[in-house]
Amino acid sequence: MNHRPVLKIVVASFGLIAVTLSAIQCGTSHSEEQVQKRAQSPAPILLHGHCHQKAFGAVTPILDVLRLIPGAAPELIETSCCGMAGSFGYDADHYDVSMQMAELSLLPAVRSKPDAIIVADGTSCRHQITHGAGRAARHIAVLLDELS
Numbered sequence: 001m002n003h004r005p006v007l008k009i010v011v012a013s014f015g016l017i018a019v020t021l022s023a024i025q026c027g028t029s030h031s032e033e034q035v036q037k038r039a040q041s042p043a044p045i046l047l048h049g050h051c052h053q054k055a056f057g058a059v060t061p062i063l064d065v066l067r068l069i070p071g072a073a074p075e076l077i078e079t080s081c082c083g084m085a086g087s088f089g090y091d092a093d094h095y096d097v098s099m100q101m102a103e104l105s106l107l108p109a110v111r112s113k114p115d116a117i118i119v120a121d122g123t124s125c126r127h128q129i130t131h132g133a134g135r136a137a138r139h140i141a142v143l144l145d146e147l148s
Contacts, residue, residue: 040071043117048077048106048129048137050122051085062140066119069147074119077109084124099132107132119143 045066049059059076066074083101088094110118110133118137120126126137138146 040069043115044113045069045072045074045143046077046109046113046116046118047074048079048082048110048118048120048122048125050120050125051081053121062119062121065140065144069144077106079106079109080104082106082120082122082125082128084122084128086124089124089128098128102128102132110135110137117143 047059047062047066049062053059053062063074063076066072081101083089083098083106085098089098106129110116110129114135118129118135119140120129120137121139126139129135129137
């Protein structure tokens, strides 16, 4: 039986990380072994949680998956919003406020660890990190793919 259409719906509804962790916890997947077989983390990992992820308790599962990477000791950047708030920060009238928000904790944390891998799932969050700190941030799915 082809389960791909069902899997697409499940991932779209619950998210890649939630589905991956659920499969690992239920013992219905070899995902944990697959993650652990990946290359070791080449650098420290800093995680910035997107506001939506924070609101729905989705940051902890991301940290749990990152901890499965051999040698990884991911750290959560304690922040509020990155300052972009979706399209808010793209508006010229909001630029200064957007950057002030980013400078409260996000950008200083990114700058403090120049060798760290930055994980940020939000598109606008990654843009803000690149613009404000000159660093590329990756979506967790991209990082896992790079390490495979």
